[in-house]
Amino acid sequence: MIRIALVGFGTVGRAVARILWEGEERPLTLAHICNRRVERKIVDWAPDAVAWTSDFGDVLRSDADVVVELIGGLEPAGDWIRQALEAGKSVVTANKQVMAHAGADLMRMAAERQRHLLFEGAVAGGIPIIRAVREGLAGDRLRRVLGVLNGTCNYMLTRMEAGQVSFDDALREAQERGYAEADPTADVDGGDAQAKLAILSAVGLGRKVAAGAIPLRSIRPVEPVDFNYARRLGCTIRQVSRAEVSPGARGDVTASVQPMLVPLTSPLARAEGSQNVVVVDGSHGGETAFRGFGAGGDPTAVAIVSDLEAIARTGVAAPRSWRPPAAARVEPDFEAPQYLRFVIVDRPGIIASLAGVFWRHGLNIDSVLQEPDWPKSALPFVVTLEPCSSRAVQAALTEIGALDFHARAPVWMPILPRGERSS
Amino acid sequence: MIRIALVGFGTVGRAVARILWEGEERPLTLAHICNRRVERKIVDWAPDAVAWTSDFGDVLRSDADVVVELIGGLEPAGDWIRQALEAGKSVVTANKQVMAHAGADLMRMAAERQRHLLFEGAVAGGIPIIRAVREGLAGDRLRRVLGVLNGTCNYMLTRMEAGQVSFDDALREAQERGYAEADPTADVDGGDAQAKLAILSAVGLGRKVAAGAIPLRSIRPVEPVDFNYARRLGCTIRQVSRAEVSPGARGDVTASVQPMLVPLTSPLARAEGSQNVVVVDGSHGGETAFRGFGAGGDPTAVAIVSDLEAIARTGVAAPRSWRPPAAARVEPDFEAPQYLRFVIVDRPGIIASLAGVFWRHGLNIDSVLQEPDWPKSALPFVVTLEPCSSRAVQAALTEIGALDFHARAPVWMPILPRGERSS
Numbered sequence: 001m002i003r004i005a006l007v008g009f010g011t012v013g014r015a016v017a018r019i020l021w022e023g024e025e026r027p028l029t030l031a032h033i034c035n036r037r038v039e040r041k042i043v044d045w046a047p048d049a050v051a052w053t054s055d056f057g058d059v060l061r062s063d064a065d066v067v068v069e070l071i072g073g074l075e076p077a078g079d080w081i082r083q084a085l086e087a088g089k090s091v092v093t094a095n096k097q098v099m100a101h102a103g104a105d106l107m108r109m110a111a112e113r114q115r116h117l118l119f120e121g122a123v124a125g126g127i128p129i130i131r132a133v134r135e136g137l138a139g140d141r142l143r144r145v146l147g148v149l150n151g152t153c154n155y156m157l158t159r160m161e162a163g164q165v166s167f168d169d170a171l172r173e174a175q176e177r178g179y180a181e182a183d184p185t186a187d188v189d190g191g192d193a194q195a196k197l198a199i200l201s202a203v204g205l206g207r208k209v210a211a212g213a214i215p216l217r218s219i220r221p222v223e224p225v226d227f228n229y230a231r232r233l234g235c236t237i238r239q240v241s242r243a244e245v246s247p248g249a250r251g252d253v254t255a256s257v258q259p260m261l262v263p264l265t266s267p268l269a270r271a272e273g274s275q276n277v278v279v280v281d282g283s284h285g286g287e288t289a290f291r292g293f294g295a296g297g298d299p300t301a302v303a304i305v306s307d308l309e310a311i312a313r314t315g316v317a318a319p320r321s322w323r324p325p326a327a328a329r330v331e332p333d334f335e336a337p338q339y340l341r342f343v344i345v346d347r348p349g350i351i352a353s354l355a356g357v358f359w360r361h362g363l364n365i366d367s368v369l370q371e372p373d374w375p376k377s378a379l380p381f382v383v384t385l386e387p388c389s390s391r392a393v394q395a396a397l398t399e400i401g402a403l404d405f406h407a408r409a410p411v412w413m414p415i416l417p418r419g420e421r422s423s
Numbered sequence: 424m425i426r427i428a429l430v431g432f433g434t435v436g437r438a439v440a441r442i443l444w445e446g447e448e449r450p451l452t453l454a455h456i457c458n459r460r461v462e463r464k465i466v467d468w469a470p471d472a473v474a475w476t477s478d479f480g481d482v483l484r485s486d487a488d489v490v491v492e493l494i495g496g497l498e499p500a501g502d503w504i505r506q507a508l509e510a511g512k513s514v515v516t517a518n519k520q521v522m523a524h525a526g527a528d529l530m531r532m533a534a535e536r537q538r539h540l541l542f543e544g545a546v547a548g549g550i551p552i553i554r555a556v557r558e559g560l561a562g563d564r565l566r567r568v569l570g571v572l573n574g575t576c577n578y579m580l581t582r583m584e585a586g587q588v589s590f591d592d593a594l595r596e597a598q599e600r601g602y603a604e605a606d607p608t609a610d611v612d613g614g615d616a617q618a619k620l621a622i623l624s625a626v627g628l629g630r631k632v633a634a635g636a637i638p639l640r641s642i643r644p645v646e647p648v649d650f651n652y653a654r655r656l657g658c659t660i661r662q663v664s665r666a667e668v669s670p671g672a673r674g675d676v677t678a679s680v681q682p683m684l685v686p687l688t689s690p691l692a693r694a695e696g697s698q699n700v701v702v703v704d705g706s707h708g709g710e711t712a713f714r715g716f717g718a719g720g721d722p723t724a725v726a727i728v729s730d731l732e733a734i735a736r737t738g739v740a741a742p743r744s745w746r747p748p749a750a751a752r753v754e755p756d757f758e759a760p761q762y763l764r765f766v767i768v769d770r771p772g773i774i775a776s777l778a779g780v781f782w783r784h785g786l787n788i789d790s791v792l793q794e795p796d797w798p799k800s801a802l803p804f805v806v807t808l809e810p811c812s813s814r815a816v817q818a819a820l821t822e823i824g825a826l827d828f829h830a831r832a833p834v835w836m837p838i839l840p841r842g843e844r845s846s
Binding site for chain 2 (some may be wrong): 071125127128131135136140247267284285287291292293299301303310314315319
């Protein structure tokens with residue numbers, strides 16, 4: 001029997017407790033529960049034998065084999081994980097921030113002490129993607145990871161598309177349903193997915209990057225009209241996290257988190273509501289896609305209990321075999337076809353002046369799309385460009401932004417190349 | 424360093440050797456290669472240190488830690504796996520027949536000897552589904568497994584649909600491209616998927632069933648015209664493997680392998696060409712879907728090398744923790760809406776006589792579809808029925824088969840209910 005201490009008894013913690021107590025026979029005993037002002041947290045469906053405490057020191061001094069860290073945030077969570085490992089305990093965590101920023105150090109520390117540090121719940125909740133890339137595809141050499149890693153963004157984007165509602169309305173709905181926090185910054189601006197992508201880069205690609213170095217672009221500028229144009233291009237819009245080992249000898253990583261146009265035939269387009277999708281590309285096995293529920297108490301709890309079962313299988317003494325990921329720099333720039341949406345005060349000559357700017361920047365227009373029935377005072381239209389770098393688009397847009405015909409600031413997104421992914 | 428003996432040096436064996444020798448740093452040494460008349464098999468890209476032999480006894484007496492069994496078929500493969508375990512070696516195999524028929528016994532034997540017996544390559548090649556259901560979703564309670572498990576069938580069905588080619592032409596194409604054997608029986612009639620489904624039932628649902636007890640229906644009767652009708656119903660056609668824990672106290676398993684109409688929104692419809700898809704349903708984590716390349720040397724080799732890496736991580740002494748699956752009976756019968764396609768010599772009153780038979784059997788017609796422009800001497804049309812059991816359909820079809828208007832024998836397939844799976 002593995003003895004467990006749960007630290008943090010919120011939604012996920014309670015879901016873990018429910019699975020452990022529901023009667024399925026498991027070699028796992030939930031012995032300790034620690035939470036600030038724990039007296040508010042005590043539930044009547046807990047066995048009498050559980051020890052409740054508000055003091056993390058009690059957990060460190062206890063007979064627990066495994067500490068499950070569910071308090072979230074960088075500190076004190078990181079410090080508590082360190083203390084737990086120092087006290088000879090294994091750790092299971094769903095903390096993406098700690099794992100993204102200090103994962104390699106903590107993994108080394110755990111390996112030296114022959115203790116487990118498992119974090120399946122930190123990325124894509126119910127999809128066992130950490131185990132899949134670390135173990136299930138260990139025999140392959142992975143070159144690329146592509147994902148819809150933030151369920152909040154995906155819920156909002158699918159709502160904006162289906163209901164033609166604005167970003168603000170979609171956000172309000174997501175908040176009412178408990179999919180988004182009062183402060184949605186980490187979700188919509190990409191910080192949450194950034195941490196998850198850094199973890200996947202280390203674990204899947206064997207490349208340790210500074211999480212903060214992965215460039216982010218928010219989904220805030222996306223409007224319902226963009227879905228109409230995307231549909232005309234055979235696409236939808238997703239917040240896409242992407243990391244790829246560069247072909248060069250240094251093995252740097254090209255990475256970004258941003259809204260992209262995604263072909264309807266891509267696995268990424270299949271993420272509905274709060275689902276997550278991860279697609280990995282291996283030199284030998286080709287493309288493998290995973291889809292499931294990325295967040296919420298129950299799917300994350302499944303990930304945590306699966307980690308606890310793994311410890312029960314191997315025993316608390318973990319094998320020492322940890323291969324640290326190689327440090328790598330982040331290259332921000334993918335070449336891709338680009339989608340640019342303008343909202344203009346219409347007058348003759350606008351396309352010509354845009355074409356002139358693109359021409360000076362060496363960019364080739366692929367198509368111009370304009371939906372009917374919009375007022376001339378705020379007329380949306382779309383230009384798509386042949387594959388080019390984000391840098392080139394941004395340079396052209398700086399120049400275009402200074403022109404006098406904009407009713408609103410232009411919006412641009414890369415288009416995930418169609419041929420790049422099998423359907 | 425884990426020392427490996429490869430037994431069977433065909434397509435998969437060579438792909439394993441290539442991965443192990445290609446220079447990626449791995450704690451794995453391929454030391455022995457065993458094959459009948461091995462002198463024909465020796466390749467010039469092998470390191471000199473490899474010992475080649477035609478005698479499996481040499482492998483048993485060698486210093487190999489792990490035997491990789493790749494000879495396929497029930498015997499002598501099963502016997503050799505037993506001998507290897509008895510000799511204190513761990514075993515990695517891609518042999519679905521042995522694992523489906525003797526897996527539980529072999530797993531017990533391996534656990535008693537504290538040796539590994541891993542078989543990721545036996546099901547869905549490049550998709551790490553065994554590890555996902557045994558470990559990644561160990562924290563959940565899985566109730567249902569649904570899959571496209573045979574890449575040959577899927578290649579043929581997608582070709583029949585895209586090219587409107589006959590079964591025979593699609594089979595010939597699959598054989599020319601190396602996707603199908605000279606004798607395609609195991610693929611098209613379902614025996615291959617049956618073995619894989621039995622393994623998934625044991626490993627994922629914790630239910631050991633007699634593989635041979637899972638009812639099979641061949642894809643041979645499917646014709647190109649069925650894809651046209653399927654499309655009108657918002658569906659395509661797949662060979663679907665399905666196993667589900669029955670709600671009753673005994674926990675029996677309802678299972679089958681058969682062609683089904685699958686809604687285009689289902690993950691199963693997304694299996695293209697020789698791909699495999701597996702969808703599992705957990706009580707806590709909901710639906711999780713996996714897609715990738717199910718067969719071929721390279722994806723299967725990735726699964727095998729991943730198993731070898733797992734042994735290197737844990738060490739050759741395996742933990743004793745094996746929970747045997749519960750023995751369960753197979754219930755063959757799912758309730759589902761049904762698709763029936765007739766090819767008739769047209770005359771008045773046929774629909775009325777069919778309706779009479781359905782009415783006597785308590786079956787309700789949901790729709791009648793007839794495409795234009797077919798000759799009256801061989802006129803295809805389709806009847807769909809509201810949800811009912813396969814048994815009821817078969818009883819009605821026995822009666823209908825005796826009527827005198829058939830130009831060809833009727834074809835029926837269940838329709839995977841639309842609401843049952845999220846899109």
